[in-house]
Amino acid sequence: MKTPNKLGKYSIGTGDRFAHQAKAQLQACVQALQAGVEVTPVWNKSNREHLIIGSQPDSVRHAADAAVQALGWAGSYFCDADHITLQTVDRFLPVCDFYTIDVADAIGKPAAPEAVEAFVARHAGLIGEIALIGTSERFSITEETLRSTAQKYLAAVQQAGAVYRHIAAARDNFLPEVSMDETDTAQTPVELLLILAAIADEGIPVQTIAPKFSGRFNKGVDYVGDVAQFEREFGLDVAAIAYAVEHFGLPQTLKLSVHSGSDKFSIYGAIHRTIRRLDAGVHLKTAGTTWLEELIGLAEAGGPALALAQEIYGEAYAHREELCAPYATVIDIDANRLPAPAEVAAWSSAQFVEALRHVPHAAGYNSSFRQLLHVGFKIAAKMGSRYLDLLEANEAIIARNVTQNLFDRHIAPVFLGRAQ
Numbered sequence: 001m002k003t004p005n006k007l008g009k010y011s012i013g014t015g016d017r018f019a020h021q022a023k024a025q026l027q028a029c030v031q032a033l034q035a036g037v038e039v040t041p042v043w044n045k046s047n048r049e050h051l052i053i054g055s056q057p058d059s060v061r062h063a064a065d066a067a068v069q070a071l072g073w074a075g076s077y078f079c080d081a082d083h084i085t086l087q088t089v090d091r092f093l094p095v096c097d098f099y100t101i102d103v104a105d106a107i108g109k110p111a112a113p114e115a116v117e118a119f120v121a122r123h124a125g126l127i128g129e130i131a132l133i134g135t136s137e138r139f140s141i142t143e144e145t146l147r148s149t150a151q152k153y154l155a156a157v158q159q160a161g162a163v164y165r166h167i168a169a170a171r172d173n174f175l176p177e178v179s180m181d182e183t184d185t186a187q188t189p190v191e192l193l194l195i196l197a198a199i200a201d202e203g204i205p206v207q208t209i210a211p212k213f214s215g216r217f218n219k220g221v222d223y224v225g226d227v228a229q230f231e232r233e234f235g236l237d238v239a240a241i242a243y244a245v246e247h248f249g250l251p252q253t254l255k256l257s258v259h260s261g262s263d264k265f266s267i268y269g270a271i272h273r274t275i276r277r278l279d280a281g282v283h284l285k286t287a288g289t290t291w292l293e294e295l296i297g298l299a300e301a302g303g304p305a306l307a308l309a310q311e312i313y314g315e316a317y318a319h320r321e322e323l324c325a326p327y328a329t330v331i332d333i334d335a336n337r338l339p340a341p342a343e344v345a346a347w348s349s350a351q352f353v354e355a356l357r358h359v360p361h362a363a364g365y366n367s368s369f370r371q372l373l374h375v376g377f378k379i380a381a382k383m384g385s386r387y388l389d390l391l392e393a394n395e396a397i398i399a400r401n402v403t404q405n406l407f408d409r410h411i412a413p414v415f416l417g418r419a420q
């Protein structure tokens with residue numbers, strides 16, 4: 001008998017833009033299991049990615065099911081309708097069993113004054129000092145804290161409730177995540193606690209919550225910010241969740257979800273220490289890092305595959321403004337550090353790979369080059385079968401890079417505590 005699908009304490013979101021790397025990604029979870037830790041794979045793809053690639057949600061499901069079958073994976077796994085809203089969720093309903101309900105756009109929108117006052121009255125018991133696990137720090141909450149937090153976040157949580165009920169009316173057996181990361185200001189741990197109180201009021205059995213953390217989480221490159229401050233806040237967020245589980249009746253399995261979580265090497269030690277210290281789980285969401293490993297594998301293969309990677313860079317360079325615009329808040333490209341396409345066209349495999357592979361201390365590593373290619377997947381999508389045929393022809397070398405990147409640079413430091 002098959003055990004019910006259950007999100008483990010540790011889980012990793014893996015994006016697979018062209019639906020060719022699910023097996024190589026799952027292989028990283030197999031390696032984690034061999035090293036003694038079960039990490040549940042969750043294949044995530046947002047509506048925006050589907051639109052850019054021209055793909056359908058069932059392609060994610062097919063790729064995930066095929067990978068699970070090919071590797072004989074006996075554990076749980078999920079397909080995540082990533083960053084959906086009421087407007088975009090419907091086509092995911094038949095095939096996804098994990099929903100990242102994105103309500104960041106509603107943050108700061110006013111909720112009805114009666115609803116705000118009802119929230120304040122319902123949670124008056126939180127006023128005062130709140131003791132937390134794992135720290136001598138306390139949350140200090142006043143009536144004004146309750147009111148101002150409700151004014152800022154209650155409408156967003158009500159919207160999450162509407163999306164949750166819409167999904168629940170259409171299907172069962174799914175995990176809801178609430179995400180608030182795609183916004184300008186970080187949520188404090190106290191705000192997170194009160195957001196969770198509102199989520200419990202809405203009756204959402206939330207499994208993962210994605211706040212915006214302080215510091216910069218740029219796409220595909222390392223964290224930029226104060227790591228010590230991140231560690232303190234991350235610990236307080238975990239403590240807030242523990243409090244919310246105990247006092248608001250939220251699921252025991254509730255945990256943090258770290259979005260734009262790939263490649264944030266300088267905070268992985270802090271995340272690992274905190275989840276071990278507080279015996280907490282975590283969901284680490286990655287996406288575009290795998291597409292970059294496809295490019296690395298193509299470049300490493302040389303010949304026509306290297307030429308295609310060089311061509312993709314040339315096109316991305318030519319269209320850099322339009323490619324970067326939608327991601328302006330999550331990339332930091334120094335235009336002066338972008339090599340000219342003619343120069344890149346003359347690079348060897350080794351030069352291209354060293355510039356792109358995320359080994360920050362490598363002499364040739366170029367984070368601007370990497371970030372431009374990170375947002376350049378639209379170029380490969382337009383190439384269609386020219387790109388996909390070369391992926392298939394070079395499957396082994398690409399798969400090795402995809403697996404090593406996920407395991408060595410992500411799973412091992414976050415979940416196993418191995419220094420890189």
Ligand SMILES: [Zn+2]
Pocket residue numbers: 083179181182210259260
């Ligand atoms: Zn996100």
